[in-house]
Amino acid sequence: MLSLNCFAQYYEWGLPGSKSEVASLIESNGNKIDKNRPYAELWMGSHPNCPSKAKLSGVNLQDVLEAHPELLGPYVKSRWGNQLPFLFKVLSVNKALSIQSHPDKALAEKLHSLYPQWYPDENHKPEMALALGPEPFEALCGFLPLPQLQEHLRSVPELIDCVGLEVAARLLACDPESDCRSALREGFTALMTSPPDRVASSVSRLVSRLSSRLASSSSSSSSSSSSSPPLTPHEQWILTLSQQYPNDVGILASLFLNILSLQAGEAVALSANEPHAYLRGECIECMASSDNVIRAGLTPKFRHTDALCENLTYRIGVPEILRGERLVEKEGGEEGG
Template sequence: MNTYSLEARQQHYPWGSHLLYGLFGLPQEERPLAELWLGSHPALPSQIQLNDHTWQNLDLFLADKPLNFLFKVLSASQPLSLQVHPNSEQAKDGFERENAQGIPLTAPHRNYKDANAKPEMVMALSPFKVMVGFRELEEIRDNFRSIESAHLDNITNSAHFDHQSMLLSLLQLAESEKQQVIEKTLAIAITRNAPMWQQIVDLAHYYPSDIGILAPLYLNCLTLNPGEAMFLPAGTIHAYTKGTCIELMGCSDNVLRAGLTPKHIDTAELITCTQFAPFTPEKLTASTINNERVLNPKETDFGLTLRQVSEDKQTINVKSRSILLVVKGNVLLNDSELSAGHSLFVEPGVYQVSGDGLLVCAFESE
């Protein structure tokens, strides 16, 4: 039974915030901090402190058996890109294909950074705004027709109007046509108070010429309150637009973009990997086991537990390789004093915890 200190790796993107610096007591920087990565993904592996007090990349430490999940803390002050993640077969085929084509892993037009699927679970730490899953076709048709745009009418009046043709038609509009649609959409959105329309206005602040600002018309606009969680299967179109959360996903960095980004959009691959059907994710219901909230979607081989640690010593039974993170307060785990932002890689075993804080554990499941 061993515990090892972990150092999360930082991702700095323009859409990030400055909240994580203060939340986890990290040295303040001027640039936003978007994500903290805890895991063994080779693109940005955590650092693990060995018994001799030296540090090593976690992917090298776990070279014989990498973790099957990637654990992130994400904080967004601006919208992330509209995106989809591949399933296992698509990821394996795409990764091998791009390797055979000699496309460097760091190339901006590379779609597949690894051969793994990326289903993901998200749990809000603050009110967390999300656009996710297609609305019903009739609802999309009504929303588009309310714009009174000839270009959108052409899309909705097609004999083959469905979710796939709708998205593909939007992406394939000529630039001048996109700008006409955007102008008409914003003219209506700024006069409406409903969340769908206000989300369009918010998106336009950051991407005024991106057809992705129409996404609220065809996706569900949701807000997760702190502690609420949802699961997104691979192939689910989505964009996180504001807030701070914990993300737990397959050990993958594969992203296919559909808009709200200056980055590469591979329309053909996006269409191949997207699940084209109405979908509204249900909020996950946690089971409570030995004073822990357990979030373990049946579709995944990973999960989260959340424990509010008190001064009274508690016993936790870690059944598989796990990463522990103190999200707030202070926790004493066996003899290790941990404050907010501290994380550990732990092997299966029984541990004693006490203190006053929130402890989150990402674990492998069968």
């Protein structure tokens, strides 16, 4: 077995070292941590953006594999050459990540050719995220079932302001039993490309309205007067995201997407060209060895809105939550995994 030194990424959305599983793993390997610094990701693999190193020699993992390809085994070597085909990560999320997608193989090659400064790899990036717990791992993932999306359009006038009346009307007229991907593409693209001043105005009004409702609900709960209805999970996240990314179009985009809350041991598989954004919690990820991300909201980084909107699958529905299958039991009859 080859022992590795693996390294952290200190993105600003990470949990502080005092609370981060990433930092805990770094510390357990004999390294000092800064309890106030954000520890976002621990990378385990040979990707050049943050390669692991052999613990004894300090040699990059990719150089080790080039010198000793037999470590990969005959199947991996025959299919991927001297490359480790996957990248394994631990994530500690304190602040929402960008609304994003990952390209399929053909799109990755195209984007890398045109914009190598933004897309460093020719490879696709399908991935799976598995919640670590103990707190739920929360994420936006995939487009809402049509009835729920239509309810948001009916009940959130600020969303209509950015989507547009005619475009929204076509989405509202869609039959859930029919193929509505064209109308969904039109509606989501209209929102994501809405002028920033219009987005800012709409978000400001929506946040003000929800904040007033929250205050009214809180004050009414301590009295006998009738209270406002409690905020929905989407409405709660709108208020949280507005503090993290004020006036961002991603705040409104969250109303198009499912909110997932994964308990420890639950997982979700993310195919290419599916919209998602991790919101809060800790998980482990396994993905193809790639660092290609198409971003369009909730980020200070480069946004490639056209590329994201043009290439999404616009598949509608709640993603499957994977819970695995228990295969063995611990000795003494106690279940194990």
